[in-house]
Amino acid sequence: xxxxxxxxxxxxxxxxxxxxxxxxxxxxxxxxxxxxxxxxxxxxxxxxxxxxxxxxxxxxxxxxxxxxxxxxxxxxxxxxxxxxxxxxxxxxxxxxxxxxxxxxxxxxxxxxxxxxxxxxxxxxxxxxxxxxxxxxxxxxxxxxxxxxxxxxxxxxxxxxxxxxxxxxxxxxxxxxxxxxxxxxxxxxxxxxxxxxxxxxxxxxxxxxxxxxxxxxxxxxxxxxxxxxxxxxxxxxxxxxxxxxxxxxxxxxxxxxxxxxxxxxxxxxxxxxxxxxxxxxxxxxxxxxxxxxxxxxxxxxxxxxxxxxxxxxxxxxxxxxxxxxxxxxxxxxxxxxxxxxxxxxxxxxxxxxxxxxxxxxxxxxxxxxxxxxxxxxxxxxxxxxxxxxxxxxxxxxxxxxxxxxxxxxxxxxxxxxxxxxxxxxxxxxxxxxxxxxxxxxxxxxxxxxxxxxxxxxxxxxxxxxxxxxxxxxxxxxxxxxxxxxxxxxxxxxxxxxxxxxxxxxxxxxxxxxxxxxxxxxxxxxxxxxxxxxxxxxxxxxxxxxxxxxxxxxxxxxxxxxxxxxxxxxxxxxxxxxxxxxxxxxxxxxxxxxxxxxxxxxxxxxxxxxxxxxxxxxxxxxxxxxxxxxxxx
Numbered sequence: 001x002x003x004x005x006x007x008x009x010x011x012x013x014x015x016x017x018x019x020x021x022x023x024x025x026x027x028x029x030x031x032x033x034x035x036x037x038x039x040x041x042x043x044x045x046x047x048x049x050x051x052x053x054x055x056x057x058x059x060x061x062x063x064x065x066x067x068x069x070x071x072x073x074x075x076x077x078x079x080x081x082x083x084x085x086x087x088x089x090x091x092x093x094x095x096x097x098x099x100x101x102x103x104x105x106x107x108x109x110x111x112x113x114x115x116x117x118x119x120x121x122x123x124x125x126x127x128x129x130x131x132x133x134x135x136x137x138x139x140x141x142x143x144x145x146x147x148x149x150x151x152x153x154x155x156x157x158x159x160x161x162x163x164x165x166x167x168x169x170x171x172x173x174x175x176x177x178x179x180x181x182x183x184x185x186x187x188x189x190x191x192x193x194x195x196x197x198x199x200x201x202x203x204x205x206x207x208x209x210x211x212x213x214x215x216x217x218x219x220x221x222x223x224x225x226x227x228x229x230x231x232x233x234x235x236x237x238x239x240x241x242x243x244x245x246x247x248x249x250x251x252x253x254x255x256x257x258x259x260x261x262x263x264x265x266x267x268x269x270x271x272x273x274x275x276x277x278x279x280x281x282x283x284x285x286x287x288x289x290x291x292x293x294x295x296x297x298x299x300x301x302x303x304x305x306x307x308x309x310x311x312x313x314x315x316x317x318x319x320x321x322x323x324x325x326x327x328x329x330x331x332x333x334x335x336x337x338x339x340x341x342x343x344x345x346x347x348x349x350x351x352x353x354x355x356x357x358x359x360x361x362x363x364x365x366x367x368x369x370x371x372x373x374x375x376x377x378x379x380x381x382x383x384x385x386x387x388x389x390x391x392x393x394x395x396x397x398x399x400x401x402x403x404x405x406x407x408x409x410x411x412x413x414x415x416x417x418x419x420x421x422x423x424x425x426x427x428x429x430x431x432x433x434x435x436x437x438x439x440x441x442x443x444x445x446x447x448x449x450x451x452x453x454x455x456x457x458x459x460x461x462x463x464x465x466x467x468x469x470x471x472x473x474x475x476x477x478x479x480x481x482x483x484x485x486x487x488x489x490x491x492x493x494x495x496x497x498x499x500x501x502x503x504x505x506x507x508x509x510x511x512x513x514x515x516x517x518x519x520x521x522x523x524x525x526x527x528x529x530x531x532x533x534x535x536x537x538x539x540x541x542x543x544x545x546x547x548x549x550x551x552x553x554x555x556x557x558x559x560x561x562x563x564x565x566x567x568x569x570x571x572x573x574x575x576x577x578x579x580x581x582x583x584x585x586x587x588x589x590x591x592x593x594x595x596x597x598x599x600x601x602x603x604x605x606x607x608x609x610x611x612x613x614x615x616x617x618x619x620x621x622x623x624x625x626x627x628x629x630x631x
Contacts, residue, residue: 001038001093005031014061014086025257029054033285035092036080041304043095044423045103048283048296050080052179053148055257056278057081060144063264069142070114070130074123074151076104076427077298078177079113086112096423098596104427118427119395120365121154123147124174128160131169141171142268148177148280150342153364164273165245172273173264174246177254179282179293241275250277255284294345315479318454318472319416323348325455326385326414329462329485330356336462337377339363340387341370347387347416367392371399371411378409383462389417390430390471397436404467405442411468412461418447418471419509419559420588420602425595430471431588434507435564437469438537444468444490445537447508450480453534459485473509473559475598493540499529501620502553504612507533507566510557516609521616528555528616536566539573548579553623555616558587559607584619586612 002009007024008031020028032054040047058081060071066086073079083101084092087110094100105113115126127145134141151157164172238248247270252263260278267274282297283289288307289296301310330336330352337359340347344362353360363370367388374384393400393415404411418430437445444461446469448454454472461468496511497518506514511532518528529551531543547554556567567585574581588605602608606615 001035002089005035007031008035008084008089011085011089014066017058017062017085022258025058029058029257030285032057032081032084035084035089037286037304039093039095040080040299041302042093043097044298044300044302045096046077046080046298047286048289048293049075049078049148051284051286051289052280052282053078053146053177053254054081054284055255055260056146056175056177056280057085059257059260059264060146061085062261063268064142064144067111067114070127070134070144071112072115072117072123072127072130072143072145073105074117074145074147075120076117078146078148079105079117082112083110086110096425096595098594098600102425102595103423104425116427118424119392120151121147121157123151124157124160124164127172127174128164128167128169131172132167135169142173143169143171144173144175146175146177148179150365152176152178153342154366155368161241161244161246161275168245168272170271170273171268173267174273174275176250176275176277178251178277178279238275238277246273246275248275248277250275252276252278254278254280314476316451316477317348317475318451318477319346319348319474321451321454321477321482322387322414322416322458322472323351325458325485327352327355329458330359333383333462335381336383336385337361338385338387339370339374339377341365341367341392343387343389343392343416346389347414349387367395368399371396372403374411375399375403375407375409378404378411379407383410383412385412385414385458385462387414387416389428390415390419390433391417391421391428393433394436400437400443400467401440405440408442408466410465412458413467413469414458415469415471417474419473420593420598420605421474422598422601423595426592429588429593430474431559431561431593433469433471434536434558434560434566435568438564438566438569440467442466443537444535445471446535447471449494449506449508449511449532449534451477452480452482453488453532455482455484456486456488457534460488460490463487464490471508478512488534491535491538491540493534493543494532495529495543496532497528497530499551500527502526502555502616503529503531503547503551504555504557504616505531505533505547505566505570506556507536507558507560509559510607510612513607513609514557514612517612517616520609520613524617526617526620533566536569539569541573544570544573545577548574548577548581552582553620554581554583555612555619556583556585556587557607557612559602560587561590562587563590582623584615586615 007028033051036050088101091101096103104118106116107113123145127143131143241248249267252259282293338352339361340349341363342365344353374386377384415433418433421428437443446457448457457470504514514530518530521528556570558566562585565587593601603611
């Protein structure tokens with residue numbers, strides 16, 4: 001694939017950039033964009049973010065000397081050009097493929113990836129840690145944090161800015177890559193503030209002219225200084241960063257390579273922390289991505305020429321089923337409201353936001369705030385649904401415990417991307433939620449087996465009291481017809497198939513896989529029953545007691561880590577009852593699972609039908625073997 005590129009095919013690493021002319025660099029930038037499009041058209045990926053930072057990446061590699069100088073990217077999906085132009089141009093076609101390179105930054109992948117980044121708003125904190133460590137070790141390199149794609153709207157970024165302003169480190173630079181977008185368009189006062197800066201670019205020149213004028217006023221230095229500060233606050237929106245202790249520079253056109261490089265060179269000599277504000281266009285160089293940056297933030301494979309997505313026939317996604325159900329429920333319940341942390345499109349809430357704009361709250365990349373905000377809505381008597389990705393709910397864990405569960409507030413957590421998500425890899429797998437929610441008092445934890453049950457659990461949750469979590473996977477559902485809503489008794493399980501040799505207790509996505517596995521085993525004369533354990537908490541005490549009298553062997557299956565998950569809960573129940581039972585727990589093993597095709601990963605960890613059948617077969621054989629050995 002590299003053979004088609006004049007410059008990129010000969011490119012050996014960052015040192016080459018320092019000897020290229022600006023025209024060559026401009027040509028190289030176009031080749032990098034083309035390469036990103038070629039690979040993502042086949043593999044899918046985060047198209048828009050990377051296309052917007054090609055010139056910035058080149059400028060950083062020309063002005064600084066990583067890995068001696070530390071560059072921390074935030075969010076990591078901006079770093080496709082970084083991967084190509086550091087040391088992974090040959091590996092780039094393996095992007096997001098099993099065994100290939102990650103779609104995010106990973107320390108184990110390259111010495112150039114200083115800090116892993118899958119979630120947002122971590123760069124300034126990490127970079128400050130690098131800077132202070134280097135100071136203590138008497139290392140003189142520079143540390144640069146590149147924060148963009150809406151990551152500056154999160155509270156963690158401002159916590160770090162506050163601390164950096166207090167510590168006042170030298171050789172510490174924060175680059176705010178302002179493309180006015182996260183995944184969805186940015187929202188909130190901070191976003192409006194940054195837009196104000198962009199809409200008034202003249203203020204920097206005005207401010208400098210005022211400063212030069214005041215410097216020539218003799219004999220009134222005190223008045224001049226006060227006047228300068230007043231004018232700075234009046235005409236420079238960047239004053240907020242200066243009040244936090246940073247030297248604010250910008251905004252600068254992030255696609256003007258020469259201006260960007262010159263600015264970076266100049267700020268290297270400024271004492272104290274520096275915030276460089278640049279503006280870029282998400283999706284730069286590819287018209288479909290420029291015109292629709294929301295859709296082209298992260299995409300499946302597509303036809304590059306037309307921008308048409310390559311769609312395979314499949315049932316509706318779990319996300320779309322949720323989105324449709326919430327709209328219907330909102331028509332039934334005027335006090336139902338929805339909150340999401342910057343995931344309107346990703347959580348299937350576009351239609352809801354359009355039909356009920358006054359009842360929809362996108363709070364930006366602020367997972368902690370979203371949770372407690374939902375708690376306030378609930379405390380005042382509304383019915384809030386807080387829609388999260390499983391991996392992002394982890395960031396609000398303290399709020400779930402203290403602000404919701406402790407007060408037993410009626411907040412419904414709609415948790416998308418539960419289980420293995422596929423190509424985005426370990427930073428985005430939602431495989432911990434059953435474990436981290438199950439241990440919280442007052443919390444109901446559930447997982448639907450199919451589309452209709454998702455609707456029914458949502459209906460049940462809306463009509464319940466206290467915190468209620470519903471987790472469901474990424475991707476297409478099973479194609480089960482849906483109609484209406486019905487209430488499901490909380491804590492009730494569903495017997496789907498009777499057996500003799502063993503009983504499988506399956507949760508969520510794995511229920512239908514367990515049924516298929518039972519059919520496979522039946523052909524071998526092994527009779528295994530299947531239960532839809534749709535409530536992880538509370539469990540169905542009466543059914544469990546009945547099953548203990550009926551079945552000699554229990555198998556639990558879940559799309560969640562084994563440690564502390566549903567299977568662990570069944571073992572705890574048996575222990576508390578003093579019941580001895582042979583139990584096999586099947587789920588995600590106690591390690592981080594790499595990126596790759598979602599169904600491939602499910603197969604590799606053994607939670608698809610074939611994997612379940614194999615584990616059950618081996619377990620029953622081992623039990624028979626041990627019994628014979630005892631005899």
